[in-house]
Amino acid sequence: MSARLIQGSQIAAQIRTEIRQQAEQLQAQRGIVPGLVTILAGEDPASQSYVRAKQKTAGELGFHSLQEILPADIREDELLELVGRYNRDPAVHGILVQLPLPGAIEESRILYAIDPDKDVDGFHPVNVGRMVIGKPAFLPCTPYGIQQMLVRCGIPTEGADVVIVGRSNIVGKPIANILLQKAAGANATVTVCHTRTRDLAAHTRRADILIVAAGRPRAITAEMVKPGAVVIDVGVNEIGRTEQGKRRLVGDVDFDAVREVASAITPVPGGVGPMTITMLMLNTLQAAQRSAS
Ligand SMILES: NC(=O)c1ccc[n+]([C@@H]2O[C@H](COP(=O)([O-])OP(=O)(O)OC[C@H]3O[C@@H](n4cnc5c(N)ncnc54)[C@H](OP(=O)(O)O)[C@@H]3O)[C@@H](O)[C@H]2O)c1
Known part of the structure; x- marks a missing residue:
């Protein structure tokens, strides 16, 4: 007998409908529009296509969506400075740094610089630790x-x-x-x-x-x-x-x-x-x- 297909695309569409409704409610009641910045360094085609897809979905949901496209030779200190800027930006609630990062940049240094409250990828050790001990956390x-x-x-x-x-x-x-x-x-x-x-x-x-x-x-x-x-x-x-x-x-x-x-x-x-x-x-x-x- 053939197995039932678990259609992720249909379940995802349902969740996105719920997200849109809640985002509208948040805007109507508190004047807050969810803000997401995606940071892409370099020209890896797969990364470019993932970032495009994330931007497109954020736009469809009515989010405030920002994109930073950076050269492959960006320095670690410049990237850290950018992350710091978005950590302080109240219009940005989520920061996503697309991996892999090019060259000599140490990924963990960048990921760990993201404010854990804006770490919507769930990779910061604070969120990982909270997940492990069963406390509310952003899950990967x-x-x-x-x-x-x-x-x-x-x-x-x-x-x-x-x-x-x-x-x-x-x-x-x-x-x-x-x-x-x-x-x-x-x-x-x-x-x-x-x-x-x-x-x-x-x-x-x-x-x-x-x-x-x-x-x-x-x-x-x-x-x-x-x-x-x-x-x-x-x-x-x-x-x-x-x-x-x-x-x-x-x-x-x-x-x-x-x-x-x-x-x-x-x-x-x-x-x-x-x-x-x-x-x-x-x-x-x-x-x-x-x-x-
Ligand atoms: N659909 C999505 O959204 C999505 C998201 C993320 C990843 N992916 C896909 O999921 C796959 C895994 O991604 P990942 O990032 O987790 O991969 P990864 O970092 O390469 O890890 C692969 C893991 O599988 C283990 N493994 C590899 N071959 C094995 C074998 N023959 N027997 C037993 N264990 C084996 C490795 O063991 P060792 O630790 O011993 O090396 C390693 O732990 C990739 O195809 C990736 O493209 C999809």
Whole structure:
């Protein structure tokens, strides 16, 4: 039987409708328009396209949207100065520095300079720490989006065996921390796998919910999935171009085979991807709401 498709694009559209309504309310009641600045240094085409997409979504939601496009040879002190300026700007509630940063700039120095109250990417150690101990925090956008997909699709996490493949700071580790919290939409039993894991398949086959963020095209095959499992495929891998020159993308999961085993699965594209930008907008709205209280 073919698995139910978890359509991230539809869930994201629903959340964006809610964000728009709340943003209108915030403006009507408090005169505050959520403000987001995206800072891009260099000319990496993928980064340019991510930043364009973030700007477009912010604009569609009626946010005050600013963009800083900087040369690849910008100095670290200049970037720090810019971040400091936006930290002090009351019209800006969210600061997003697009990664990777070019050249000799130490990313952590820039990210840690962002005011944690404006850190809508959720990468500042203050927010990471708050997330780990279960205090209100800006959650990193991709893991936050995954949790929202599960909640909004009615997939229970409480007591579920969740297995995560990948331990990056932006996906694997935060989703593990989010889902093991003693809280609604969490309370899972979490296992995190990586390249040093012995017998990966033995772990993935135990999963009620399998979350894959390895960056390895079609690494998860049908034999590695328990019948009836929910499979969340975070991977985005380019495997060539179509005849029209468009990028051909696949996930980390062998979609066609695994969908015959799983009960629900996210497609690539159209699964986790659309949730990520949407959660960035939700974090920005929440930063603006907090600034009013
Ligand atoms: N849709 C979205 O919005 C979104 C957002 C972020 C990322 N992504 C995609 O998600 C994927 C992962 O991104 P990332 O930034 O988390 O990647 P990353 O930093 O490269 O981390 C990959 C992780 O997977 C582990 N891994 C790699 N191959 C493995 C294997 N064969 N068996 C077990 N573990 C393995 C690595 O283990 P080690 O730690 O041992 O090296 C590492 O922890 C990429 O395809 C990326 O493009 C999508």
